[in-house]
Amino acid sequence: AQSVTQLGSHVSVSEGALVLLRCNYSSSVPPYLFWYVQYPNQGLQLLLKYTSAATLVKGINGFEAEFKKSETSFHLTKPSAHMSDAAEYFCAVNSNSGYALNFGKGTSLLVTP
Amino acid sequence: SQTIHQWPATLVQPVGSPLSLECTVEGTSNPNLYWYRQAAGRGLQLLFYSVGIGQISSEVPQNLSASRPQDRQFILSSKKLLLSDSGFYLCAWRRPGSENTEAFFGQGTRLTVV
Numbered sequence: 459a460q461s462v463t464q465l466g467s468h469v470s471v472s473e474g475a476l477v478l479l480r481c482n483y484s485s486s487v488p489p490y491l492f493w494y495v496q497y498p499n500q501g502l503q504l505l506l507k508y509t510s511a512a513t514l515v516k517g518i519n520g521f522e523a524e525f526k527k528s529e530t531s532f533h534l535t536k537p538s539a540h541m542s543d544a545a546e547y548f549c550a551v552n553s554n555s556g557y558a559l560n561f562g563k564g565t566s567l568l569v570t571p
Numbered sequence: 572s573q574t575i576h577q578w579p580a581t582l583v584q585p586v587g588s589p590l591s592l593e594c595t596v597e598g599t600s601n602p603n604l605y606w607y608r609q610a611a612g613r614g615l616q617l618l619f620y621s622v623g624i625g626q627i628s629s630e631v632p633q634n635l636s637a638s639r640p641q642d643r644q645f646i647l648s649s650k651k652l653l654l655s656d657s658g659f660y661l662c663a664w665r666r667p668g669s670e671n672t673e674a675f676f677g678q679g680t681r682l683t684v685v
Contacts, residue, residue, distance in 0.1 A: 490671045501577075501661055501676035502615075509671035548615065556670040557603055557622060558630075563614035 460485045462532075462549045464562035472570050477521075477536040479565050481549035484530065491532045492550040492559060493523055502548060508532060519543070544569045573598035577662045577677030584684055590635075590649040592680050594662030597643065602664040604645040605674065606637055609659040621645060622667060657684045 465480040483489050490509050494502040506517025513525045523534045534547060546566050550559040577594045584590060596602050606618040617630045619637035627637050634653055638646045645662060659681050663674040 492673055494676075499659075499679065499681065501678045502663075502674075503676075504673045507671070507673055550674075552670050553617075557628075557665075558605060558617050558620050559674050560617070561607075561615040 460487075460489060460551045460553055460560055462491070462551045462560065462562040464547075464549050464565050466565055467563065468566045468568065470568040470570060471539045473541055474538050477534070477539045477543065477567065479534040479547050479549075479567065481523075481532045481534065481562060482530050483532060483549075483551050485551060486554075490552045491523075491525065493517065493521070493532075493534050494548045494550065494561075495519075496546040496548065496564075498545075505534070505547075539567075539569045541569050541571070543567060573664075573675065575662060575664055575675055575677045577680060579680060580678065581681045582683070584652050584682065586654055586684055587651050590647070590652050590656070590682070592647040592660055592662075592682075594645045594647075594677055595643055596645075596664045599643070599664070599666070601642060601667055603667050604639060605663040605665070606645065606647050607661045607663065609661060609679075615661065619647070652684045654684050657682055 461484045463482045492507045493505040496502045505521050506515045508525045516522045521536045546564045548564045549562040553560050574597045604621045607615040621639045635649050661679045662677040665674045666672045
């Protein structure tokens with residue numbers, strides 16, 4: 459089954475520091491991968507997606523992610539954290555059927571001044 | 572442009588009472604529709620999805636059911652709520668026929684069963 463594992467349920471960084479949120483996938487077919495952000499009591503908003511066109515994907519709000527097949531990873535990064543980046547982040551992969559997305563358990567990002 | 576509406580935003584219901592959550596999508600036709608539940612520390616759990624009117628696929632057997640009476644309407648229901656049904660429920664849609672498209676989410680419904 460297609461699945462993703464997010465390492466670290468909570469990540470804390472200082473404002474201005476590098477943000478690194480980890481996601482590893484398990485897939486029997488070439489995966490389509492997604493990163494979403496969720497602010498408290500809101501729905502999910504797409505940050506970026508990998509659809510095999512390019513291994514380095516740039517998204518909104520200065521985030522980017524690199525697809526590494528050899529490491530089965532799709533980690534999310536941002537060079538300099540901003541206070542407004544504090545939120546829950548979810549990695550997702552296409553399901554076996556292709557109809558739905560399977561999500562990881564999420565990583566809560568805390569940004570400290 | 573496409574929009575997704577989900578209501579109510581919050582709901583407090585007693586154990587044993589019925590439930591009906593509604594989701595509608597505007598600006599697209601024949602979308603794939605989804606209900607997810609989010610519990611603290613457990614990520615998003617896919618409950619149901621639908622690829623067409625009257626077509627419902629259940630991912631997790633439970634106390635809930637879903638229906639799609641119209642092309643852009645998706646309803647989550649329960650006849651008798653359990654305490655364990657508490658959570659944050661999210662409706663989403665995707666364009667059909669392409670596995671690399673993203674899902675678009677509604678604002679969610681916070682359900683508390685007391």
